[in-house]
Amino acid sequence: MNEKILYVGYNGERTNQTVEALNAQEYEVYLVHHDSEGIKYAEEYEIDMLLLDKTEMDSDYKVVSRIRTGGRRFPVIILSDLTRTEDVVDGFAAGANDYITKPFEIAELIARIQNLLDIFSTERDSYKAPIVVGDLRLEPKSRKVMRGDDVISLSPKEYELLLYLVRNVNQVCSREDILTHVWNYDFIFGTNAADVYIWHLRLKLDKRYNHKLIHTVRGVGYILKEPES
Numbered sequence: 001m002n003e004k005i006l007y008v009g010y011n012g013e014r015t016n017q018t019v020e021a022l023n024a025q026e027y028e029v030y031l032v033h034h035d036s037e038g039i040k041y042a043e044e045y046e047i048d049m050l051l052l053d054k055t056e057m058d059s060d061y062k063v064v065s066r067i068r069t070g071g072r073r074f075p076v077i078i079l080s081d082l083t084r085t086e087d088v089v090d091g092f093a094a095g096a097n098d099y100i101t102k103p104f105e106i107a108e109l110i111a112r113i114q115n116l117l118d119i120f121s122t123e124r125d126s127y128k129a130p131i132v133v134g135d136l137r138l139e140p141k142s143r144k145v146m147r148g149d150d151v152i153s154l155s156p157k158e159y160e161l162l163l164y165l166v167r168n169v170n171q172v173c174s175r176e177d178i179l180t181h182v183w184n185y186d187f188i189f190g191t192n193a194a195d196v197y198i199w200h201l202r203l204k205l206d207k208r209y210n211h212k213l214i215h216t217v218r219g220v221g222y223i224l225k226e227p228e229s
Contacts, residue, residue: 002026002027002028003027003028003048003049003117004027004028004030004045004046004047004048004049005022005027005028005029005030005047005048005049005050005051005113006030006032006038006041006042006047006049006050006051006067007019007022007029007030007031007032007051007053008032008033008034008035008037008038008050008051008052008053008063009031009033009051009052009053009079010033010053010055011033015031015053017106018106018109019031021106021110022110022113025110027113030045030047035060035062035063035066038050038063038067039063039066039067042067043156043157044156046128046140046141046143047067047074048074048117048120049074049075049076049077049113049116049117050064050067050074050075050076050077051076051077051079051113052064052076052077052078052079052096053078053079053080054078054079054080054081054082055080055081056081056082061078061090061091061094061095061096062094064076064094064095064096065094065095068095073120073127074120075097075098075116075117075119075120076095076096076097076098077096077097077098077099077100077109077112077113077116078091078094078096078098078099078100079100079102079104079109080099080100080101080102081101081102082101083101088101097116098112098116100112127140128140128141131163131166131167133166133169133213133224133226134211134213134226134227135147135148135209135211135227136166136205136213138162138163138166140163143156143159145159145162147205147209148209152204152205153204154201154204155200157182157183157197158197158200158201158204160182161178161182161194161197161198161201162201162205164178164181164182165214165222165223165224166224168224169224169225169226170223170224170225170226171223172217172220172221172222172223173221173222173223174220174221175194175195175220175221176221177221178194178221178222179193179194182194194221194222198214198222201214202214211227213225
C-alpha cells in the first residue's frame with residue numbers, strides 16, 4: 001500500500017491515535033500541526049492524499065488550494081468539529097472530496113480513505129507517468145528532470161512551473177494562467193513572479209543547449225515548444 005498521506009491537524013491524543021491507526025494500515029503518514037508546515041511539505045514532496053483536521057477555532061480551508069499548486073490531483077478529506085450545513089458546503093467548495101464530522105470511527109475513516117485512493121489511482125498513475133518533450137524528460141513520481149544525459153536540479157516551484165509548461169506543450173501560457181495554476185494566485189497587475197521563475201528555468205534548461213525550449217510570446221506569456229522533427 002504505502003500511499004503517502006499528509007495530515008494537517010492539531011496536536012492531541014485523538015490525532016495521534018488516528019495516525020497510529022493509519023500507520024497500522026501501512027499508509028505513510030506525515031503529521032504537521034500548522035497549515036504553513038503542510039504547504040512547505042507539499043512543495044517538496046509528492047503526496048497521495050491530504051487529511052485536513054479543523055476545529056471551531058480554525059475553519060480556514062485556504063490551505064487546500066495552496067497545497068494543490070501546479071494542478072496536482074489528490075483526494076482531500078476534511079475532518080471537522082463544524083457540523084452545520086453551510087460549514088460542510090464551504091468545505092466542499094474549498095476542494096474537499098469528503099467531509100467527516102467529529103467524532104468519527106477510525107474504521108469508517110480508513111474505509112473512506114481507501115475508497116478515494118482507489119477512485120484516484122488510475123488518474124494518479126497516469127499523472128505520474130514520465131513526460132518526454134524532445135530531449136527533455138520529466139518523471140513526476142520522483143520529480144526528476146533531465147535534458148539529454150544531464151540531470152537538471154530545480155527548486156520545487158521551478159519544477160511546478162516547468163511541469164505546467166510541459167503539460168501545455170506548444171500552447172501559449174499567459175502570465176495570468178501561470179499565476180493561477182502554479183501559484184494559485186489571482187492575477188495582480190505588476191506581479192512578476194512568473195517572469196522571474198521563467199528566467200531561472202531558462203538558465204537551467206536552455207542556456208547550454210542549441211535548441212531553446214522556452215519562448216516568450218510578447219505581451220502575453222510563454223510557450224514551451226517541442227523540437228521540430
